[in-house]
Amino acid sequence: MNTRENKIFQVVCHIIMILLCFFVLAPFLLLIIASFTDEQAILQNGYSYFPKQFSLTAYRYLLDQRDYIFNAIKVSFIVTLAGTFIGMCITTMLSYTLSRRDFPLRAILSFIVFFTMLFNGGLVPTYLVYTNVLHVKNTFVGLIMPGLLMNGFFVILVRTFFTTSIPEALIESARIDGAGEFLTFFRIVLPLSLPILATIGLMMGVNYWNDWLNGLYYITDPSLFSLQNLLNRMLQDVQFLQTNSNLGANAAEALSKIPTTTVRMAMAVVGAVPIMVAYPFFQKYFVKGITIGAVKG
Amino acid sequence: MKSSRFRKALRFAPLMVMALPGLAYLLINNYIPMAGLVVAFKNYNYAQGIWGSEWIGFKNFEYLFATKDAFVITRNTILYNVGFIVINTFVAVVVAIVLSEIAKRVFNRIYQTVILLPYLISIVIVSYLVFAFLSADVGFINKTLFPALGIDKSIAWYSEAKYWPVILNIVNLWKGFGYLTVIYLSSIVGIDKSYYEAAQLDGASKLQTIRKITIPLIVPVITMMVLLSIGRIFYSDFGLFYQVPMNSGMLYSTTNVIDTYVYRGLMQLGDIGMSAAAGLYQSLVGFILVMVSNLVVRKLSPDNALF
Numbered sequence: 270m271n272t273r274e275n276k277i278f279q280v281v282c283h284i285i286m287i288l289l290c291f292f293v294l295a296p297f298l299l300l301i302i303a304s305f306t307d308e309q310a311i312l313q314n315g316y317s318y319f320p321k322q323f324s325l326t327a328y329r330y331l332l333d334q335r336d337y338i339f340n341a342i343k344v345s346f347i348v349t350l351a352g353t354f355i356g357m358c359i360t361t362m363l364s365y366t367l368s369r370r371d372f373p374l375r376a377i378l379s380f381i382v383f384f385t386m387l388f389n390g391g392l393v394p395t396y397l398v399y400t401n402v403l404h405v406k407n408t409f410v411g412l413i414m415p416g417l418l419m420n421g422f423f424v425i426l427v428r429t430f431f432t433t434s435i436p437e438a439l440i441e442s443a444r445i446d447g448a449g450e451f452l453t454f455f456r457i458v459l460p461l462s463l464p465i466l467a468t469i470g471l472m473m474g475v476n477y478w479n480d481w482l483n484g485l486y487y488i489t490d491p492s493l494f495s496l497q498n499l500l501n502r503m504l505q506d507v508q509f510l511q512t513n514s515n516l517g518a519n520a521a522e523a524l525s526k527i528p529t530t531t532v533r534m535a536m537a538v539v540g541a542v543p544i545m546v547a548y549p550f551f552q553k554y555f556v557k558g559i560t561i562g563a564v565k566g
Numbered sequence: 567m568k569s570s571r572f573r574k575a576l577r578f579a580p581l582m583v584m585a586l587p588g589l590a591y592l593l594i595n596n597y598i599p600m601a602g603l604v605v606a607f608k609n610y611n612y613a614q615g616i617w618g619s620e621w622i623g624f625k626n627f628e629y630l631f632a633t634k635d636a637f638v639i640t641r642n643t644i645l646y647n648v649g650f651i652v653i654n655t656f657v658a659v660v661v662a663i664v665l666s667e668i669a670k671r672v673f674n675r676i677y678q679t680v681i682l683l684p685y686l687i688s689i690v691i692v693s694y695l696v697f698a699f700l701s702a703d704v705g706f707i708n709k710t711l712f713p714a715l716g717i718d719k720s721i722a723w724y725s726e727a728k729y730w731p732v733i734l735n736i737v738n739l740w741k742g743f744g745y746l747t748v749i750y751l752s753s754i755v756g757i758d759k760s761y762y763e764a765a766q767l768d769g770a771s772k773l774q775t776i777r778k779i780t781i782p783l784i785v786p787v788i789t790m791m792v793l794l795s796i797g798r799i800f801y802s803d804f805g806l807f808y809q810v811p812m813n814s815g816m817l818y819s820t821t822n823v824i825d826t827y828v829y830r831g832l833m834q835l836g837d838i839g840m841s842a843a844a845g846l847y848q849s850l851v852g853f854i855l856v857m858v859s860n861l862v863v864r865k866l867s868p869d870n871a872l873f
Contacts, residue, residue, distance in 0.1 A: 278772045282664045283673065289661060290680045293740065296695040297683075299706060303698055315709025316698045363588030366581045373578060378585060383873065385596040388853045391845035392828050393838060394602025397616055398594070419591050450580035479688035482804065486833070500690045504697070504812065530704050537694035544686050552679050555686070559745060560752040 297541070304328070304535040308528035316534075327531035331539070338539065340492060341499040344412070348495055349477040352413045356473050357466065360419050361427055365454050368431035369440075379428075386421040396486060411487035412495065417476055423469045426561060430465040431458065468558040471551050478544065500540050503533060603849065606842040626843035635827060639844070643823040646807075647799040649735050650742070651792060657739060658746035659788060663776055665747065666754040678751070681744035689741075689805030696737060696810050700724065725816040734821070737810055738803075746791070753787040754780060790863055797859030800852040804829065824848045 303316040307324035314321060331338060366372055367379050389395075395415065405411035435458055443453045459466070484498035494502065548555070606626055608619040630636050661681070668674050684692070699706045700723040708720040723729060757780065765775045804825040811821045824844060831841025864871035 274771065278667065279669060282668050285664050286661075286668065286673075286677045290677060293680055293684060293744070296698070296740075299698050300695055311704050315704040316701070316706045317710050318706075359587040359591060362584040366585035369581060372581055373574070374582075378589070381589065381592065385592055387856050388600065389596060389849060390599030390601075390603050391849050392825075393832055393842040393845045394599040394605055394616065395595070396832060397605065397610075397838075398598050398602055401612070401615055402598075403594070414595070416595065418595070419588055421592075424588065450584065454584065475686055479686075479690075481688060481690050481809075497688055497690050500694070501809070504690070504693060504809075533694065534698065537691050541687060541691045545683065548683065548686055549679050552675075552682070555682065556678070556748055556752075559748050 297545070300534050300537055300541070304531055304538045306531060308531050311530045316530075324531070326528050327535035330528055330532050331535055337491075338496075338499070338536075341494050341496045342539075344493060345478060345496040348409065348412045348480075349474055351409075352417060352477040353470055353474045355413070356418045357470055360423050360469065361459065361462075361466070362454070363419075364424050364427035364431060365458060367424070367428045368435075370432075370437065382421045382424050384421075386425075392486075399487065406487050407490045407493060408487075409493070412480075412483050412493065413477075415483050415487065417473075417480060417483065422562070423473070427462075427465055427469060430462060434465075435461055464554075464557070467551075468554045468561075471554050472558050475544070496540050500536055503536055603842070603846050605838065606846040608839070610838040610842070622839075626839040627847075630840050630843045630847070635822070636844075638819065639822050639824045639827045642820065643802055643825075644799055646731070646734060646738075646802060646823065647795070649731070650738050651795045651799075653735055653739055654743050654746055655788065655792060657743045658750055659781075659784070661743065661747045662750035662754055662784075663780055665751055666780070667772070667776075678744075678748065681747060683744070684741045685745045687741075689803070689809050692737065692741060693805075693809040693812065696733070697812070700733070724812055724814045727817045727820040730811060730817055730820040734806065734810065738806060741806075749791065750784060750787065753784050757783050786867055790867060793859045793863050793866075797856040798852070800824065800848055800855055 299316055299318060302318055302320060303311065304327055305323050305325065306317070306320035307322035308326060310321040310324075311317075363382070367375060367382065369375065399405045399411065399415050403410070403414075405414060439457060440453055443457055448456070479497060481495070481497035481501050484493075484495050485501065488494065488498060491502075602616050605616050605619070607621060607623060608616070609622045609625075610616070610619045614620075665674060665677060668677070697705070700708075702708060702720065702722045702724065705723070707723075712718075712720065721729070723733070761779050761783075762775060765779060770778070802823045802825050807821050807823045808826045808829065811817045814821075824847075828841045828845045828848070831837045831844065835841075860871055860873065864873075
């Protein structure tokens, strides 16, 4: 192959990828710039990549409202940490039992896990069970438990890892040395499984951090709003203001006292930044999670 | 005999204990709600609960399928999913091939990091991003893009249903193509290098190797991924259809899908019977589709089948 053709080919590939990266990043860029723009400039010229005037008003406003926002961040952290921790515990323990070839109920229990991936009750009965039987409305349980704590998919992934990567002889020899099941699991199996634990732990963590559905279904008390629910609410409340105003210019004036258009963007920045900053460091694990998930679903 | 069985039970008791929390969760979170699907055949009232309410047979379904909604939500759900599958698969395959051809590993990694980012952003934030572009009074498109292109009008995006099939396909592509690209890229990376070396010795051009080696060798993976998506064609991403159009009532004709219909029936209209009926309809048809698509996958490539 001649190198000239090869070079042109490389350039074309890079151009395509750079355009794509632009397509991906452009909305974020608009969001960030808009959050630093002066409110009046936006009301006149709209959200823009090259605003007429920069301003920190939106972030100052958020700082004034910090009790509300810090509380939402706190709720998001508690839910993410507690949910991921409990979820990891019950997922790995169940997976370990299912990975043991000598366990007599292995087949039937695996089927019970597996079937949940094929068929589900859907929103209505799930909602009725959680609200009318378990009474999770306006509790942390309502944010942590429904839907997210454990899913069959992760159980199957971890089980597959245990069966293929932890030699049976190792578990057998631990047993001969007198180690109980729990000791074997925590001291031998888990330390050997760190890659898969990191992968599913991160995926669970992101699911919890991004979750807004449980809040939408089960939470009405604002002190239990997670960051996502607060964001969701703020999007709707401004909408509410707009749909209820047929006053035209007056409404715009009233709105401009609170810098709504920029505050909204600043809030979204606050919500997006943690993931955007943390993600590149963990990218390897996400990619791994996606690819093993696709191959061995 | 009895004592040996007892000893066996005792030996596996710790394993059973370890499995219990997970199984209890599946019982509460999955199996009891499955049984609760009977609510679709009942005239639900809160005082009597799921089990105590009166049976009314197929009445809820008769009402549901007598409305125009049943057709609209089914059509929307299926058409959007077909659009998503076609567009995202095409883009992801092209991008994966382009990425795999990039020689410098550093760039490869950077590009991959960027395109996967939207996949990890919550749909609530995505709806803010979309709003920044589409807001009628202050949106980028009405205020900057249209004037720059010399288009002298402003479109009320959130009240004109006809634009949303395009908007939602773009948003879904933006959010989802990185994920699929990663999957296809990993299967391209897995192709035996000796094919390419042989092709190079024979003087094949880049485009020829892509057409004659890369694409044929990833077709099985594409087929499998498409079939698995077809199995999920009756489900949709609730947030994409509820949050991104900001739950705007004027857009229902092109944004209402089964998932949003069920949610609105339950939470906003309090019409539990109808929304339970729609939910059961989704669960059942969804189940059949998953089974059929898996059957086909197993025929083609047993390794990739779910079971």
